[in-house]
Amino acid sequence: MFLLLIYVSISRIVYQDWAARRYIYCGPVIQNLLNEVFFQDRDDDAIRCRDFYEPFPKLALALIMTAIDCAIDEWHTGKRGRITFSETAYRPVYKTYLEDLNRFELEGLQHNILGKLQARMYRDGLEHAGVQYQPVTSVSMSKEVLANGVAELVVEFNN
Secondary structure, eight states, rough: EEEEEEHHHHHHHHHEEETTTTEEEHHHHHHOOOOHHHOOTTHHHHHHHHHSSSSHHHHHHHHHHHHHHHHHHHHSSSSSSOOOHHHHHHHHHHHHHHHHHHHHHHHHHTTTTHHHHHHHHHHHHHHTTTOOOOOOOOOOHHHHHHHHHHHHHHHHOOO
């Protein structure tokens, strides 16, 4: 019975529709915790350090799910116990979540599913913090500009 409760708890975390096991990695608990930790307000790190957090990092997503796992462990008896969230205790759990995310990424690589999910998590976090999403545009250098740059540095390094 205990293992069934753990399975149901984990399913509720990972799936948006846990009963039908649909929409993996879209469980509202994930986005809620992500919002509370990384997107509390306009001054939070995920907003100020956009280059690092957009799209929302896979490593941080695995860590969020590991923290949720720890919270479930605290309540496994029906009463809150004291569990220390430490690298030693939860490294295997973290590694499993990260490996699953890597496998999920490979499975959906053709459609960039994980990348799109990470981008959506970031945009939803911005919305939670009251920040309007502004797409970043970049201007690519022409082939001629890059070729000239290479030629200049070839001369520079050969002198």
